[in-house]
Amino acid sequence: MRLTLDGDWTVTTTDEPLRSIPRFDFPGQCVRIAEYADVEAWQRFLGETFGSQEWLWDAPDELRFDRAGRELVGAGFRLPYECAAAEDSARVPVTPAVRPGGLRADEARDFRLDVATELCRATGDTELTCLRDVDVLDEPLEARIGIAPDVALLVQHKTVVGWSLTDPVRYLTTGFAAPDPASPSPAVRSLFSECLDLVTRPLLDEVQARDPAAVALLRAADEALRAQREDRRRADALLSLIGNLVEDYANR
Known part of the structure; x- marks a missing residue:
């Protein structure tokens, strides 16, 4: 499946999800999926990969790809500060089921992945779903791509419209530490x-x-x-x- 991430920037799904365990940095309000363990390793990682990343005052979500094979090798998602209304959170679809998979960039160049704006919380916060906007809930999802354990990208009309983290408490940590x-x-x-x-x-x-x-x-x-x-x-x-x-x- 070919997916659009930013305008004309596209990826193709693969059968190889990331193996890294998510790290929910609560004070930083972000979820990281990568192997780096400190700021220095993170900076080296950014230099060795391409994709979407922070730049000066701009802080989009991160998807980073290997320069050689263009495979997804890391990700970082920011939690929205705005909670969706309870009635909207109740509309988050439970289908389709998550299908594990990776991503391969169709071309090796940087892009910008906008952060989600709406946080939908399942009962008991067993799952957090972060959406581009609540209008996403007006139509069914086309796919859920499980890019890492308990982390999925949400797809609608072949465009990534959000992401989800299942059992977020399990992955609580600070900074780059493993949970x-x-x-x-x-x-x-x-x-x-x-x-x-x-x-x-x-x-x-x-x-x-x-x-x-x-x-x-x-x-x-x-x-x-x-x-x-x-x-x-x-x-x-x-x-x-x-x-x-x-x-x-x-x-x-």
């Missing part, structure tokens, strides 16, 4: 949903306006994360961002 291989604890799963409420609109706007009720929720999440004894690595990943919000909006 904890152990299963998430029930307590951290619950705290994840509370934290995601706080770092996305509309509740984020209330936090930034220092609304007393929103600030109380922020402080409660901060205290619960600090008191969490199990699953500390994931709790610390959540705390990295929640703690910053407390410093900025709840300590004055």
